[in-house]
Amino acid sequence: MNKKEKIILFGASRGGENFIKHNKIKYEILAIADNDQKRWGSVLEGLKVINPKDILKYDFDNIYITSQWVDSITYQLTKDLKISLEKIKIPKKSSLKESFKPFEHDETLKFARESLCKITQYLSNHNIIAIIDSGTALGIVRDKDLIKWDDDIDFAIDSKSFEQLISLANGLKGILPKNQYSKWKLELISLSNEDVCLSLELKSSDLNMLKEFEISLQKRTIKDGLSHLDSSAGIFYAPALHFERYERVDSFDSFVYLPYKVDDFLTFMYGNYKEPKKDTSIESYDNRVVQKNSNIKSFDVSKKII
Known part of the structure; x- marks a missing residue:
């Protein structure tokens, strides 16, 4: 029996929630990291939201970025936490959405x-x-x-x-x-x-x-x-x-x-x-600005139901 890939998600967003729903059988998802300290210790789809610094406490195969700020998070993971770029994955947009097509x-x-x-x-x-x-x-x-x-x-x-x-x-x-x-x-x-x-x-x-x-x-x-x-x-x-x-x-x-x-x-x-291109990731956009440093705005997202 093949062992499941052990992963950590980065981004306790709606995209992260949808990724879990679509992939909970395919992967062994260990935790979800997020830069918003208000989320730390909370639970999303049964998984604990952690401080990114705690990622290194886990035995993981790869990290999947479930946030639009893929560049600043990649910079944070590689420069601040010294995680190999080969272990950082960007999922397709479809896996971050609620419904497929x-x-x-x-x-x-x-x-x-x-x-x-x-x-x-x-x-x-x-x-x-x-x-x-x-x-x-x-x-x-x-x-x-x-x-x-x-x-x-x-x-x-x-x-x-x-x-x-x-x-x-x-x-x-x-x-x-x-x-x-x-x-x-x-x-x-x-x-x-x-x-x-x-x-x-x-x-x-x-x-x-x-x-x-x-x-x-x-x-x-x-x-x-x-x-x-x-x-x-x-x-x-x-x-x-x-x-x-x-x-x-x-x-x-x-x-x-x-x-x-x-x-x-x-x-x-x-x-x-x-x-036509049927499935893309955020990296596919020609005009995307590649952010080399951590973006503080990505730390402070709030939502209010109207």
Whole structure:
């Protein structure tokens, strides 16, 4: 009988929680390290959350980073704890998500399309332009639809409109599609006490009838000719021109807003974006800023249910 790989996770995040759910049989997961000292001693999916310095107390084969701050955590592990780079692994994005490929499910795909359009229309009626971002924009442009193997919907909200967005959260929840299996959970996510993302999470009482997925309305701040994705704390950015203006296009019997000069934006983000790539990690993004030092913002993530 083959022995299971003994691993420690780094990142007591939702991604870490999902990784455990998907891989608890495949791996022997020993513990979860996290830089947020408020989490130390707590339990996530039956596993203890530990101080990263305690990693060396364990007999492990590898460490899997279940956080978006892969570069600063890698630096921390190799420089501060002297852990070999060969023992540090970056999992595929799909293993960090709640559901595998929810948009391959017809009823869920209908829900997602309707959600996308209703959010766009509702916010537009309140003078907020919700621009489709990242992989969602990629799908609309390349596939004329949401990408079948994607698992979420991304919107960009200008920083000047973000406070108003939060004030509209309850109204937004009221216009989202519903059925007998659905329940929407809204969370406000902050980094170092700065509100950076409104998360709309679809929960399902029957995963055979309706899959779960997440919609993220993320704050973008324009500064020095760049549009910074604030929730990434410096990892992702784009030339400001793509979010200073927008392109309105017809989609799903309604309309959506895409980044201005969207072909250039997608090329900046993904390189040859017309070539489909079914499973990627955070390292796959062409415009990712490789952070060489520990990022203090990654230590202080807070969430508040609305």
